[in-house]
Amino acid sequence: MTVETYDIAQKTPRSSKSAAREPAGAKPIKRIDPGRIMLYSVLLVAAVYYLLPLYVMVMTSLKGMPEVRLGNIFAPPLEITFAPWVKAWDTACTGLYCEGLKVGFWNSVQITIPSVIISIAIASVNGYALSNWKFKGSEVFFTILIFGSFIPYQVMLYPLVIITRELGLFGSLQGVVFVHTIFGMPILTLLFRNYFASLPEELFKAARVDGAGFWGIFLKVLVPMSVPIFVVAIILQVTGIWNDFLFGVIFAGVKNFPMTVQLNNIVNTTMGVTEYNVNMAATILTGAVPLVIYFVSGRFFVRGIAAGAVKG
Amino acid sequence: MNSISIRDLSLKFGDTTVLNQLNLEVAEGEFLVLLGASGCGKSTLLNCIAGLLDLSEGQIFINGNNVTWAEPKDRGIGMVFQSYALYPQMSVRGNLTFGLKNARVPKDEINTRVKRAAQMLQIEPLLDRKPAQLSGGQRQRVAIGRALVRDVDVFLFDEPLSNLDAKLRAELRVELKRLHQNLRNTMIYVTHDQVEAMTLADRIAIMRGGVIQQLADPYTIYNHPVNKYVAGFIGSPSMNFLDGMFGGGDAPTFKSTGLDIQLGRYGFKDGSSDQAPIYLGIRPEHVQAGEASRELPFTRDINVEVVEPMGSDTLIWTSLEGQPFHFRMDGQAQVDVGETLQIGFDPAKASLFDKASEIRL
Numbered sequence: 234m235t236v237e238t239y240d241i242a243q244k245t246p247r248s249s250k251s252a253a254r255e256p257a258g259a260k261p262i263k264r265i266d267p268g269r270i271m272l273y274s275v276l277l278v279a280a281v282y283y284l285l286p287l288y289v290m291v292m293t294s295l296k297g298m299p300e301v302r303l304g305n306i307f308a309p310p311l312e313i314t315f316a317p318w319v320k321a322w323d324t325a326c327t328g329l330y331c332e333g334l335k336v337g338f339w340n341s342v343q344i345t346i347p348s349v350i351i352s353i354a355i356a357s358v359n360g361y362a363l364s365n366w367k368f369k370g371s372e373v374f375f376t377i378l379i380f381g382s383f384i385p386y387q388v389m390l391y392p393l394v395i396i397t398r399e400l401g402l403f404g405s406l407q408g409v410v411f412v413h414t415i416f417g418m419p420i421l422t423l424l425f426r427n428y429f430a431s432l433p434e435e436l437f438k439a440a441r442v443d444g445a446g447f448w449g450i451f452l453k454v455l456v457p458m459s460v461p462i463f464v465v466a467i468i469l470q471v472t473g474i475w476n477d478f479l480f481g482v483i484f485a486g487v488k489n490f491p492m493t494v495q496l497n498n499i500v501n502t503t504m505g506v507t508e509y510n511v512n513m514a515a516t517i518l519t520g521a522v523p524l525v526i527y528f529v530s531g532r533f534f535v536r537g538i539a540a541g542a543v544k545g
Numbered sequence: 546m547n548s549i550s551i552r553d554l555s556l557k558f559g560d561t562t563v564l565n566q567l568n569l570e571v572a573e574g575e576f577l578v579l580l581g582a583s584g585c586g587k588s589t590l591l592n593c594i595a596g597l598l599d600l601s602e603g604q605i606f607i608n609g610n611n612v613t614w615a616e617p618k619d620r621g622i623g624m625v626f627q628s629y630a631l632y633p634q635m636s637v638r639g640n641l642t643f644g645l646k647n648a649r650v651p652k653d654e655i656n657t658r659v660k661r662a663a664q665m666l667q668i669e670p671l672l673d674r675k676p677a678q679l680s681g682g683q684r685q686r687v688a689i690g691r692a693l694v695r696d697v698d699v700f701l702f703d704e705p706l707s708n709l710d711a712k713l714r715a716e717l718r719v720e721l722k723r724l725h726q727n728l729r730n731t732m733i734y735v736t737h738d739q740v741e742a743m744t745l746a747d748r749i750a751i752m753r754g755g756v757i758q759q760l761a762d763p764y765t766i767y768n769h770p771v772n773k774y775v776a777g778f779i780g781s782p783s784m785n786f787l788d789g790m791f792g793g794g795d796a797p798t799f800k801s802t803g804l805d806i807q808l809g810r811y812g813f814k815d816g817s818s819d820q821a822p823i824y825l826g827i828r829p830e831h832v833q834a835g836e837a838s839r840e841l842p843f844t845r846d847i848n849v850e851v852v853e854p855m856g857s858d859t860l861i862w863t864s865l866e867g868q869p870f871h872f873r874m875d876g877q878a879q880v881d882v883g884e885t886l887q888i889g890f891d892p893a894k895a896s897l898f899d900k901a902s903e904i905r906l
Contacts (some may be wrong), residue, residue, distance in 0.1 A: 435630035438597050443691070444618030444642030452642070457634040504571075 294318060294513035301509050317510035321518060325488075325511055327498035334515055337495030340406065341475060341522075344491055349470040351462065352417035359418070360425025361451050365437050375426065382419035390483060397484060404486030412480045417473070421466055428462040429455060451458045463528055472523040492519050547606075548573040549594065554603035556589060558757075563589050564755040567603070573698075574729045577850050580742040581752035582778070587735045590752070591701050594733065608698060618648070618700075623692025626705040630683040631676040637687050638672045641694050644655070648709035655694075660714060662693040665724070682713045689724075702734040704742065711846040718744060739779055743767070751775050769896070773903040776826050776896055782860060785832075785870050787825040791897070791906075798826045799897070806843050810893040813906055822900035829860070831894045832872035838889030849884045861886075 289306050294317050296310040323333040330336070362368075362373050372537065393412060402408035432455065440450045455465075482492035490498075496519045500512045547569040555802050556564040564586050569681055571577050579587040592598040604613045612620045619710035638659060645655045663669045666686045670847060676684055682745045685705060692700055705721075722745055725732055738776065742749050743763045749776075750760045759771045770776035776784050789801030797813070799806040806825065838844050847870070851862035858876045862869075872888060897906040 343898065374854040433628055433630065435628050436632070437596075438592075438617075439626060439630035439691075440632075440643075441597060442595060442617045442624045443695075444621065444647035445618075445643070449647060453630055458632075 234475055265399075275286065276428055290356050290513045290517055292492055294510050294517060298506070298510060299335070300507060305367065317508070318514040318518070319497070320508075321515035325499045325515060326502055327495045328502070329472045334492060334495055334518055337490055337492035339517075340485065340489050343406050344409045344413070344485070344489075345471060345474045348413035348417070348474050349467060351410065352414045352421060352470060353466045355414065356421030356466070357425045357459075357463070358451065359422040360427075361429050361455060362427040362447075367448075368445065375422075376424055382423075386479065388414065390479075393461060400419070403484065404489075406485065406489050408484040408486075409480055409489070409491070412484050413477070415475050416480075417466040420469070424466060425462060432458065443467045448480070468526055468530055471526050474520050476492075547609060548695075549569060549585040549733070550603045550606040551590075551594070552860060554590075554593060554605065556586075556593060556598065557601045561756060564593070564822060567755070567757060569750065569760070571731055571733065573731055576725050576734065576745055576747045577839065578733045578742040578746035578749045579733065579735045579752055580739065580749050580778075581737065583737060585752040587737075587752045588703055589755075591703055591733060591735045594699075595622055595701050596620050599835075620643070620659075621703055622699045622702040623695040623697045623698045625685070625688045625692050625703065625705045627707050629676070629681075629688045629708070631684055631687055631691075632678055636667065636673050636675055637679070637690075640676070640687055641672075641690050644691065644695055658696060659693045662690040665676050665693065665727075666690050681900070682717060683707050684715060685709065689721075698730055700730055700732045702732065702736075704736055705734075707736070707738070714741075721745060739781065739833075743779070751778060768833055769905070770826075771905050773824060773826070773898045776898070776905075780828055780830075782829050782873075782896050784826045784828050785867065785872075786898075787868050787870075788826070788900075789825060791821045791823045794882055795819075799823070799892070800869070801866065806892055806895070808892045808895075809842060810887065811895065811897065812893070823898060823906065824898045824903075826896040826898060827890050827894070828872040832888055832890045834861070834872065834874050834878075834886050834888045838887050841889035841891055843892060844889035846887050849880055849882055849886060852880050852882060 258319075293301060293306060294310055295313050297312065297314050297316070297473075300311060321333060322335055324331055325333045329336075334417060335514070363371055397403040397408045397411065400411075402411055436454065440454045445453060475491075476493060477491070478493045478497065482494045485491060485494070496515050499515050546647075547570045551567060551569040554564055554567040554569075555562065567590065569590075573735065574600070575853070579590060580589045589598065593600055594607075594610065596615060600613065606612065607620055607622070621822065625658050632643060635643065636721055641662065642655050659672075660669075663672060666813075668683065668686050668690060671679060671683060671687070674835065676687070679687065685708075702721075704833045706717055708715065718741055725745075734741070734745060746763055748760060748762050749766050759766060759775045761769075766775065766779055767786060770779065773786065777786070787799070787801060787804070789799050792798040792800050794904060797811065799808060799809040832838075832843060845865060846897065847863045847865060849861055849863055853860040853862070854876070856876050859874045859878050860871060861874060861880060862871045863871055880886070898904060899906060
């Protein structure tokens with residue numbers, strides 16, 4: 234396209250009085266080139282691709298069953314009803330029990346909160362010790378720990394079942410918390426070690442000269458300047474543990490199933506009619522917690538990931 | 546009793562020897578500068594004294610106590626770092642009091658000490674600010690204050706002025722000297738800047754490859770460097786080295802193609818063998834040009850190649866019988882490239898080094 238022919242001499246020295254203080258010179262040509270069009274088209278398609286299922290879910294969950302049966306899944310509801318949401322939360326049947334998702338929700342809360350706190354507490358101290366208090370064999374220890382994160386979970390399931398059984402934790406909430414804490418260790422330790430290694434070493438030395446000990450340096454000097462990495466760890470753990478299905482279904486026991494397992498049971502119940510609107514509402518409810526976390530702390534997340542990744 | 550005494554200190558990281566059989570005595574109230582190029586082990590030595598690195602061999606005594614295995618806080622030292630190392634989340638006051646609170650110093654005592662240090666360093670108005678709100682010079686003052694409030698006998702400085710711009714560096718340098726004159730504490734100061742070393746030190750230890758090359762007062766180091774490395778390291782621009790042979794006998798001379806310099810009044814440490822290859826070192830500022838050179842024992846005409854006017858003085862780059870040579874003239878001297886000048890120097894002010902061992906003759 235040669236429409237945008239551009240003459241430098243014409244544009245540079247405009248009226249010398251008014252434009253005296255403005256930067257003078259040829260300005261870059263702004264135009265919509267084919268590359269831009271391609272880029273935005275791809276982005277738009279990608280956005281629609283990911284948003285469409287969510288749209289269908291929200292629309293379906295707000296319809297009554299008669300309207301769902303019409304099969305027009307993209308149409309907005311003619312009559313908005315919140316009954317499917319109430320049912321999903323309160324009375325939907327999961328196998329034998331008909332108490333809705335709320336049981337699973339509270340189980341998930343009871344699993345997630347202690348798992349997140351314990352795993353981060355231990356991993357942050359691990360990372361601190363491995364980066365600042367190097368001992369003989371600390372690098373080997375770290376390598377083994379990282380190696381652990383490459384082994385597929387499924388390989389370790391059966392041994393873990395036996396271990397938790399012997400510890401008397403199998404089929405309890407504590408059992409799931411125990412397993413989540415262990416499996417969070419490699420990646421979290423890596424995260425914290427790299428972050429602490431990126432902090433200036435002289436700060437650590439100064440604190441030692443100032444007489445702070447192992448815990449004093451950690452709690453009073455390093456932790457207060459490590460808020461971003463703690464936020465990252467919290468996000469990683471909350472979403473990871475909340476979305477977990479495998480450990481929940483194996484280690485929790487029927488009474489303690491987390492929300493994800495209950496969601497599966499609601500959706501897969503084959504008795505009677507499949508209530509698509511209730512299933513959709515239940516799915517959105519289950520996914521709401523990680524979504525909220527992302528929206529609230531996405532800014533910290535990106536910043537912290539970048540901060541942790543710089544050095545290591 | 547010496548303030549610091551280091552005996553046979555060695556430090557090895559695996560197979561690399563960083564410090565080798567090092568001995569050092571620092572008198573009470575002395576300002577000792579550890580000077581050397583990067584990687585010479587000077588900061589490592591300081592970290593050993595502070596207790597931040599464990600030794601492989603040897604012992605360290607501070608005020609007569611064997612502190613070889615003592616924790617940094619129990620050694621009676623305060624330390625100032627290059628990057629200031631202030632705790633970013635604490636206010637200036639918090640930074641100053643952190644160590645005292647760890648040591649459970651009573652509150653009244655903490656307040657008096659902070660007040661005194663803040664007055665001394667003129668940081669009183671900054672006490673409630675965070676380090677991020679301070680300029681580089683202010684931050685380094687706070688870092689010095691943090692060492693001051695510890696009320697210790699020994700201060701360790703690890704290149705404290707290297708992160709500051711030239712003007713501030715000169716200001717703080719004078720302030721540090723004044724501080725030392727008031728406090729009379731023992732200070733060990735690590736730097737790679739020879740100006741800081743010459744201006745601040747009572748004694749300078751020049752280090753290279755984990756070994757102290759020369760430990761002496763600034764005048765001795767400047768006038769009688771023990772070897773070629775020290776001679777070349779101290780002085781800016783650095784010393785000229787002329788390559789030649791030593792002619793001994795009754796009238797010691799320096800011989801080289803086209804050069805025959807009578808060494809006359811040069812103070813030899815001990816005799817040197819005839820016909821040995823040597824270097825003759827002469828500082829650019831000990832060379833005279835024009836009228837002033839006429840009376841000197843050695844004179845020669847040279848051709849000006851490059852002129853560097855620096856305001857206070859002018860540097861002339863040339864060659865002396867094929868060997869590169871530079872010297873310093875008055876800042877107002879008007880010299881043109883290509884001009885022929887008579888220069889001269891007194892060999893008594895020169896330094897002679899054996900070519901093989903590079904040791905001073």
